[in-house]
Amino acid sequence: MSERSDVASTRRRILEASLDLFGTRGVDGVSLDDIAAVVGVRKQTVLYWFASKDDLVVAALAIAAEQLAVVIEAAVRAAPDDPLDRVDAVVCAVFRPAVRRPALLGLIREVSRLPTAQADALATGIQPLIERATSYLRAEMAAGRLRQGDPALIAALAYATLTGIATEPETLRAVGWIPSAAGLRRLRDELRRYLAAALRP
Amino acid sequence: MSERSDVASTRRRILEASLDLFGTRGVDGVSLDDIAAVVGVRKQTVLYWFASKDDLVVAALAIAAEQLAVVIEAAVRAAPDDPLDRVDAVVCAVFRPAVRRPALLGLIREVSRLPTAQADALATGIQPLIERATSYLRAEMAAGRLRQGDPALIAALAYATLTGIATEPETLRAVGWIPSAAGLRRLRDELRRYLAAALRP
């Protein structure tokens, strides 16, 4: 059966489905059968491509990290050299996929609270992203192009807020606040304004 | 056996343990046996006090909402009449328990992504808290004591940031950023500064 594999390889589709399901419903809340059903395949096929559920989790996290890295990379390249513009561009660039696909940042959170073994996977995919951001901020602060401050603090705040906005719409919807597209855009702009105010030298 | 019940009723201790476990590891990631073990009791005792796991989840969410309500209530009463001071007081008041006990806000998130039935429980405990905050902001904006804006936007951003800070330390720790007490305090102050800047008329 290769009709489906032509469109997108089964392996890839299992990974994408796992990213979405694990990232939104949690690793414990999703069975291999659930994933197989979404892909339109049998559980054995999932286990044909990935030796175990743990392996699948790690692999899904890896493609999430990769997709985030690509988005950030593109934003940085396209942005002007000014560090404030760059930070702004990265926030905007990450915001869109993060909101459209809450599982992207959600999966990071899910993995990070797993029993220690799998959490190590964060070190390979995600940690470099965070470290790159903080070291960039540190360098620009040292050069006087950004206000002096704790780069880790800024990065952590931006990350926490982004993750909160990306993964809480479910909550806020359940609680009566309907996050419209326009509302989310304004949330993004608030965050941008806030970071600009905190970083402008 | 009432030696233990004297200290704190078994029912209450089951509820508190459920709040912590469900809120940090997720409803699906915690079994009734896990909760019983933490409390030092048998699974049958848990099911003696709560008809089902679903009931326990709903009850745990209820006490989380109540504890948040108490904290907010006290902060509002103790704060001066100025709305900026009040917002600041509420943020500070919620921040401390939210960071010390990530499960408080974490449980809200966990419940909100459950199959629809239990998510209705959010309407009784949490929704009133959010609505009260937004209606307060709206009233003060209308009175010109706060800058005009979308109250839901501000409430949502504060909520998302607070939840992010409260529940992401695990992630950030896994990723190399160690959230010290001082670091968390500075995160809180950043949020306060931002809200003050956004709300000052």
Added chain:
DNA sequence: GCACGTCTCTACCATCTGGTAGAGACGTGC
């Protein structure tokens, strides 16, 4: 002494879970 509330005990159940085993089907490229 008795009823009651609280909790434990043994024992059980159906269901779901991750995972295994092995055979076979189908299409492709050589």
Added chain:
DNA sequence: GCACGTCTCTACCAGATGGTAGAGACGTGC
């Protein structure tokens, strides 16, 4: 024609899970 990669099928397994059933133990208050 053959090997290979991909995927399905039937069938199974051990363990964990939510939940049930019923008897009994212990202490308290009446």
